[in-house]
Amino acid sequence: MAEVLVVTSGKGGVGKTTSTAALGAALAQAGQKVAVVDFDVGLRNLDLVMGAERRVVYDLINVANGEARLNQALIRDKRIDTLHLLAASQTRDKDALTEEGVRRVIGELRERFDWVICDSPAGIERGAQLAMRYADLAVVVANPEVSSVRDSDRIIGLLDSKTERAENGGHMEKHLLLTRYDAARAGRGEMLSVEDVLEILSIPLLGIIPESEEVLRASNVGSPVTLNNATSAPARAYLDAARRLCGEDVPMSIPMQKKNLFDRLFGRRAA
Amino acid sequence: MIQTSPTRAIRFRGRSFLALVLNPEQPLAGWLAEIDAWLERSSGFFGGKPVVVDVTGLGFERDGLQDLITQLAGRAIRVMGIEGAPGHLASPDLPPFLNGGRPATFIDIPASPETPPASKPQGLVIDAPVRSGQSIVHPDGDVTVLGSIASGAEVIAGGSIHVYGALRGRALAGAYGNPRARIFCRKLECELLSIDGLYKIADEIAPELRKKPVQAWLDHETITIKLID
Numbered sequence: 001m002a003e004v005l006v007v008t009s010g011k012g013g014v015g016k017t018t019s020t021a022a023l024g025a026a027l028a029q030a031g032q033k034v035a036v037v038d039f040d041v042g043l044r045n046l047d048l049v050m051g052a053e054r055r056v057v058y059d060l061i062n063v064a065n066g067e068a069r070l071n072q073a074l075i076r077d078k079r080i081d082t083l084h085l086l087a088a089s090q091t092r093d094k095d096a097l098t099e100e101g102v103r104r105v106i107g108e109l110r111e112r113f114d115w116v117i118c119d120s121p122a123g124i125e126r127g128a129q130l131a132m133r134y135a136d137l138a139v140v141v142a143n144p145e146v147s148s149v150r151d152s153d154r155i156i157g158l159l160d161s162k163t164e165r166a167e168n169g170g171h172m173e174k175h176l177l178l179t180r181y182d183a184a185r186a187g188r189g190e191m192l193s194v195e196d197v198l199e200i201l202s203i204p205l206l207g208i209i210p211e212s213e214e215v216l217r218a219s220n221v222g223s224p225v226t227l228n229n230a231t232s233a234p235a236r237a238y239l240d241a242a243r244r245l246c247g248e249d250v251p252m253s254i255p256m257q258k259k260n261l262f263d264r265l266f267g268r269r270a271a
Numbered sequence: 272m273i274q275t276s277p278t279r280a281i282r283f284r285g286r287s288f289l290a291l292v293l294n295p296e297q298p299l300a301g302w303l304a305e306i307d308a309w310l311e312r313s314s315g316f317f318g319g320k321p322v323v324v325d326v327t328g329l330g331f332e333r334d335g336l337q338d339l340i341t342q343l344a345g346r347a348i349r350v351m352g353i354e355g356a357p358g359h360l361a362s363p364d365l366p367p368f369l370n371g372g373r374p375a376t377f378i379d380i381p382a383s384p385e386t387p388p389a390s391k392p393q394g395l396v397i398d399a400p401v402r403s404g405q406s407i408v409h410p411d412g413d414v415t416v417l418g419s420i421a422s423g424a425e426v427i428a429g430g431s432i433h434v435y436g437a438l439r440g441r442a443l444a445g446a447y448g449n450p451r452a453r454i455f456c457r458k459l460e461c462e463l464l465s466i467d468g469l470y471k472i473a474d475e476i477a478p479e480l481r482k483k484p485v486q487a488w489l490d491h492e493t494i495t496i497k498l499i500d
Contacts, residue, residue: 124404146422150403153421157402200439202400202418 002110005117005245006135007177008159010151012122014143015179018215018225020119021049022235023139025224026242028083032114035074037105038088039131040121041097047087050077051222059089064101070108079227084113094127106134124154129162136165137173139206139245143180144191149200152176156203175206177241182211183255194254207241209234210255290321292354292372295329295339303342310346317348323369327355336360392430400436401426410447422462431455437482441465445489454487455499466494 007020017040024036037060038046047053058073063086070086077083086109089096109116120131132138138159142152159172166172178197185191198205209215210233218228226235226242233255240250296302310316324343326336340350352369361368392412400418401407407414407426414428419436426432427443430452434442437458443465445452450467459480464471464487471487471494480496487496 150422153403154423157405157424160399160402199437200419200421 002113003115003137004106004110004135005115005137005139006120006132007117007139007141008120008128008132008155009141010124010155011148014141014148016141017045017049017119018219019141019177019179020046020117021224022226022238023242024117025080025083026226026239027115028080029226030242033082034115034117035084035086035109035113036117036119037086038119039127040119041088041127042090042093044088044090046119047085048222049219050085052085056087059087061089061092061096064097064105097130099130099133102130103134124158132159132163134164139175139177141177141179142197144178144186144197149192149197153201156201174203176201176203177206179209180211181208181255206244207237208254209237290323292323292325294325297329306346321351322348323352323354324350325354333360336365340365450489457484458482459485464494469494
């Protein structure tokens, strides 16, 4: 039976789409059948990050409204056979999606894939609520700064109240993915520490993705970071996170700052 | 010829009824407006009930008294007696003057929609964190939160609020009028504290209390916060 995973955050720009692509690719690299679904209707990005923007014919709205079959809309990745994309429509808006349509599409995807990963739009409105509506578990993406953490807290509240699973009295599994973590800045106290974020959100940690130019480089060439440069630090962090999602026990290390001579001589600089 | 019939003694019996006593207040227009507001919520409340008007100390002359009775009649309140009016004002077109009334317990007035029947205070225990954007409203008693109250979350309680985690959002205790309500927390990082409608924002809280276990209570209309050792 498929796992339906929503990647969500509340705040925009924290790395939902990057994480959806990287986790989806990482799971597919491990041999799982994966569909990544872009719920950001009107502001679609996942197709770009996946490098499939020139192959989109039908999208989520078409399938949800019965204008196209799922087979016609699914775009198979050119690099990994088991990775598929269902793009969002750029010309419509979030009101074009209906709860019933989404339920039907997710149901169909469940039958064909091991993992259905829903890339949520930012915000807490209809689009974000539809993306999480039929999920079994959630990856909450947050940056180590206060506004992102508070927005994630808000989203966790919605995951516990607005999803079908929560409404039926079930438990919504939630994992925290801390992205854009800069060890040097955290060391200087310019960012929240991992402990601070975990204390505030009190959900289990799935992984810490270090801030890296590799992420931007990969997204500019239209490739998930785990495919583009699998040995880079962010790619390894995403690959580990994907293994943890599959239930493997992978030890987690908090990225530490490498102290250089300057830091050793002058100690901590003020934030 | 005087026709005689078997004499039957006329028998008088005393019987007491509980009357609803209205105490008009000056200025009369304002008092009547209040009556109107009351009638709007519970129309027909006075229907069929014996109503007595107590005008003690209002210094009405006959015209004023007549006007009051007319005003009440216009609101379908039929007055069966007037209490506390000087005897020389009595006239056939006014309801009879009464004296010797004894105070009785309040007549059972049906609760108006605004005032739900007072229920027994009950505690509410929340064994999960209160997330940003969530609002816990519990008018009937204490609220105990086992986790933290996040920034941007709020807990509103009729009684006290107990937080076994960090209090980062808003806590409003005694929110329905209870100056004896208190707020307890393990770690004070709140945005706002309020007891009985009085409040304190984070900026007004001494910095040495931040991130500490504290209790807050009302001392002479001032929110007082102290460390719990």
